[in-house]
Amino acid sequence: MKRTLLTLVIAFGMVSGIFADATWLTDHKQATEIAKKDQKPILMLFTGSDWCGYCMKLDKEFFSQQDFKEFAQSDIVLLEVDFPRNKKLDATTTAQNKKLAKKYGIRGYPTIYIVDADGEVIYQTGYGEFVKAKSAENYIKILKEKIAAKAKK
Secondary structure (H helix, E strand, O other): OHHHHHHHHHHHHHHHHHOOOOOEEOOHHHHHHHHHHHOOOEEEEEEOOOOOHHHHHHHHHHHOOHHHHHHHHHHOEEEEEEOOOOOOOOHHHHHHHHHHHHHOOOOOOOEEEEEOOOOOEEEEEEHHHHHHHOOHHHHHHHHHHHHHHHHHO
């Protein structure tokens, strides 16, 4: 009985780890601190989460895919920089997001920046690049190559 219970606990732990969601932060300072501590780049997603059609498509076709979740958990820190129309963000987050959009010259959504912990741009991309990649797996490969190329410099 104990052996069966132990096997079930181990199996559940493995499955829950595999299917765990990637954690999107909304606090730039927190994302930067984690990136520095873990020596990982930050993937900043500039999005209109509740109104931008391409943002929603990118979420469904890429960010919600298991391949991306595994990549995110092991290789990057996620930061959502949201500009919603129907949900209210607190004043601090709104001001932070506007400041980041200005700093990186955001003109449309979704826009993705991969930056190092100091905010230096590694790669800038968006929905069009994802479509060209033809799959989440290929897009992740491109992102990993860009990150690796920066690490070699």
